[in-house]
Structure formats: structure tokens, C-alpha cells
Amino acid sequence: MTRDQAVLLAVGGLAVGCLVLVVALLRVHMHARRTAAELAVLRARLDDLEHLTPSPAAAAPAAGPVEFVITDLGQERPLPEPAHLDAPAFADVVLRETVVKAASLAHGVRRGLAPANRNRIRFEMKQELRRARKQRRADLKAAQRDLHAKQRASLAPDTREAS
Incomplete structure (x- = not known):
């Protein structure tokens, strides 16, 4: 292998490496934009829900002392549904x-x-x-x-x- 071939091979390898990095950065950037859009939608939904539901202090009537339950032994609680995530x-x-x-x-x-x-x-x-x-x-x-x-x-x- 001559020196020119070695230099050409090294430059070609660097070019391929740069191309891979650019593609990876583009994918990360697209994912970040998609996540930002989803976040904006969720914030809008949250704002809508905050305006629709009354505050807990206004909704709950003033009642007497509340009895707190320390344990729920013997009572079956439903299992929480597992979260489903997209890919x-x-x-x-x-x-x-x-x-x-x-x-x-x-x-x-x-x-x-x-x-x-x-x-x-x-x-x-x-x-x-x-x-x-x-x-x-x-x-x-x-x-x-x-x-x-x-x-x-x-x-x-x-x-x-x-x-």
C-alpha cells in the first residue's frame, strides 16, 4: 500500500465517520423536536384541565375532623395499570x-x-x-x-x- 492510498483510505474513513455522526445528530435533533411538540401539546391539555376543574379547597366542604386510616390490611387494592410507552x-x-x-x-x-x-x-x-x-x-x-x-x-x- 502506497502512502497516497493510505492517505486516501484515512480521508475516506474520516468522511464516513463524519457522515455517520451527521446522521446521528439529525436523528437526535428530530427526536428532540418531536418531544418538544409532544410537550407543548401536554402543557396545553394541562392548562385546559386546570381551568375546567375547580380547586380542591373550593370543592371540598368544611367538615369535621377526618379519621385517617393507617393501613388497609385485608382490603384488596387494584393493581395499577402498567404504563405503555411508544418506541x-x-x-x-x-x-x-x-x-x-x-x-x-x-x-x-x-x-x-x-x-x-x-x-x-x-x-x-x-x-x-x-x-x-x-x-x-x-x-x-x-x-x-x-x-x-x-x-x-x-x-x-x-x-x-x-x-
């Missing part, structure tokens, strides 16, 4: 959730690999290593003491029998 809204929710999870993972990794955290972990590992080494030495000494005690105990009856 773009579902994709938007999934994408946002994925971005939030990725951001929280990146934050956790960045925090976990911070120099102060690494130093603290290194310090605790050294402490644990020293403690384990000390424990192994103590176990070895205890095992040696037990072995010597058993050897002395086994030799003691032999010396009594010989005399």
Missing part, C-alpha cells in the same frame, strides 16, 4: 438509564482509583500482611512446642521402662 419514549428511557448507570460506574471507578484511596488500601494491605505473617510465626511456634512436648512425653515412658 421512541422507551428508547429514550433506556438510553437515559444506561447513561446514568455508566456515569455512576465511572464516578465509582474514579473515586475508587483516587490516590488517597489507593494509599489507604496499600496501608491496610501492609498491615494485614504483617498480621498474617505474625500469626503464621505464632502458629509455627505453637506447633513446634506441641511436637516437642509429644516427643518428651513419648520418651519419658521409655526411660522408666529401662530402669
